[in-house]
Amino acid sequence: MSKQDIEIAQSTEMLSVDEIARKLSIDTSTLEHYGKYKAKVDFDALHTTEKKNGKLILVTAINPTPAGEGKTTMSVGLGDALQKIGKKAAIALREPSLGPVFGVKGGAAGGGHAQVIPMEDINLHFTGDLHAIGAANNLVAAMIDNHIYHGNELDIDPRRIMWRRAMDMNDRQLRSIVSGIGAKTNGMPREGGFDITVASEIMAVLCLSHSLDEMKEKLSRCLIGYTFNNEPIKLGDINAQGAAAALLKDALKPNLVQTLEHTPVFIHGGPFANIAHGCNSLLATKTALSHADYVVTEAGFGADLGAEKFIDIKCRLGNISPDAVVIVATLRALKMHGGVKKTDLSKENNEGLKAGIPNLLKHIENIKKTFSLPAVVAINAFPDDTQEELDILKETIQAAGSRVVQSNVWAEGGNGGIELAEEAVRLCDQDTEMTFAYELTDSIETKVDKIVQSVYGGRGSEWSVAAKRTAKRLTALGYADLPICMAKTQYSLSDDAKALGRPTDFLVNIRELSVSAGAGFIVVMTGNIMRMPGLPKVPAAEQVDVDNLGKITGLF
Incomplete structure (x- = not known):
């Protein structure tokens, strides 16, 4: 019987975080230690080297399925493999959210012999970043309601408050609530609700800021609601940006840990891959790039969401560009896209595989044609893959x-990714000039249609009356030149989660729009995407336990 991920992680002897920092020539005086094996890196580390930026490798994937693709596992294994072939490498990943950790997915620090450690800490409280973000978010919410209670000088319309409270847990019960009921001293009764913390705009602001001053300025621009006269109210209008930034001053610093093979890893920020842009922080990525020759990073969900937002949002706002892209696929997932049932995925099914491959081909087309970047497909191997199926896919x-x-990084660690590492290095040596899916000067509607047509392969978009009205309003307020953050199902190229493979000739239904004015993008809601997930019938939390010595089991 093979070991569980957590057993593999707990049996690995870790190096001190100081030793990991020295691998990247990071002055250990810039570290703020959280025990022996994890630390925050002070902002000064960005300026302690004169070397030019390293090469950036983006890991993305096909549309995810319940069969699993292993994008984080591949990212970790690739980083280890780069180190194996003698490259000065680092990895930059997002922080896990407690919601998915205790929900469906379980732990989110890689798997098998390609993991980030200490995995229990990373998957749970880590260095407290998500708690700080939740506290800052809820401080703003409290100050909004407090302003209304004490006379409402700004004339805020309680029915049009857009700022919701946040909690880092899947809890459907809190999606829609009524607060302030009871005595008059309890505040004004109104409808509201909670988002999961990683969907908070404060998370996106933190991930797209380079400094405390920039973060504070972005926070002040966050739109929190409207007045009775339909005028926008910003976070700065209630003077909450300073206190929020004070809560976030340490959370803004990137976190440094290691892989099982002691490759340095920056894990920082965890924006929701639907409501936000789904990438780790700019500070972590740029710190890694300034200290390593090759940096591996990833973006949430498939390339239609993650890679598109990485390029059209993060790269635009951060002035960075990937030098190569790795697209992860598994035979199992491709067979699901071809209509094969989950219970039959271990059986050879050449026709089902052939029916699902077009999903992968569309993602390759997007990376190479829409974004003009060099790409390699990484097949994440499983023990029940047959040679005939592998040959069909490769051909x-x-x-x-x-x-x-x-x-084969899951089973072999860095040794299983050496061929991939060598190909990624070769791709990085090519001259590239990244292109975007749309221009910022395009109208909101045109940007959305360009994403639907060029990235998703659809015919266009169909807008609700409310979405059209909001687009007109946001344009009048001067937000039309912001990037677009599409919120749609991750399971399909379309907005229909059941439309697997490569659907064509479809319209994407645009339900509503909102502006994340502080983070700097417009969120376009499609389908029935939610900001607060719920737990499944049998949550992963039921398997998690801790013994009398504090040893955790069952995380994954």
Whole structure:
């Protein structure tokens, strides 16, 4: 019987975080220690080297399925493999949210022999960043209601408060609530609700800020609601930006840990891959790039959401660009896209595989044509993969003009990703000039249609009356030149979660719009995307336990 991820992680002897920092020539005086194996890196570390930026490798994937793709596992394994072939490498990842950790997905620090450690700390409280973000978010919420209670000098319309409270847990019970009921001293009764912390705009602001001053300025621009006269009210209008920034001053600093093979890893920020842009922080990415020759990072969900937002939002706002892209796929997931039932995925099914491959081909097309970036497909190998199926997939990808590499990092760690690392290095040496899916000068509607047509492969978009009205309002307020953050199902290229493979000739239904004015993008809601997930019938939390010595089990 093979070991669980947590057993593999707990049996690994870790190096001190000082030793990890020295691998990247980071002055240990810039570290703020959280025990022996994790630390925050002070902002000064960005300026302690004169070397030029390293090469950036983006790991993305096909549309995810319940069969699993292993994008984080591949990112970790690739970083280890780069170190194995003698490269000065680092990895930059998002912080896990407690919601998914205790919900469906379980732990989120890689898997098998390609993990980040200490995985229990990373998956749970870590260095307290998400708690600080939740506290800052809820401080703003409290100050809004307090302002209304004490006379409402700004004339805020309680029915049009957009700022919701946040909690880092899946809890459907809190999606819609009525607060302030009872005595008059309890505040004004009104409807509201909670978002999961990683969906808070404060999380996105933190991830897109380079300094405390910039973060404070972005916070002040956050739109929190409207007056009775339909005028926008910003966070700065209630003077909450200073206190919120004070709560976030340490959370803004990137966190440094290590892989099982002691490759340095920056884990920082965890914006929701639907409501926000789904990438780790700019500070962590740029700190890694300034100290390593090769940096591996990833973006949430499939390339239609994660890679698109990484490029159209993070790269625009951070003035960075990937030098190469790795697209992760598994035979199991592709067979699900081809209509094969989850219970039958271990059986050879050539026709089901062929039916699902077009999903992968669309993502390759997007990376190479829409964004003009070099790409390699990484097949995340499973024990029940058959050689005939592997040959079919490899031949199809090669016929489409792309390179493909089989990876075994889950079972073998860095040794299982050496061929992938060598191909990624080769791609990084090519001259590239990244392009975007749309121009910032395009109208809101045009930007959305360009994403739907070029990235999703659909015919266009269909807007609700409310969405059209909001687009007109946001344009009048001067927000039309912001990037677009599409919120749609991750399971399909369309907004229909059941439309697997490569659907065509579809319209994406635009339900509503909101502006994250502080973070700097417009959120476009499609389908029935929610900001507060719920727990499944049998949550992963039921398997988690801790013994009398404090040893945690069951995280994954």
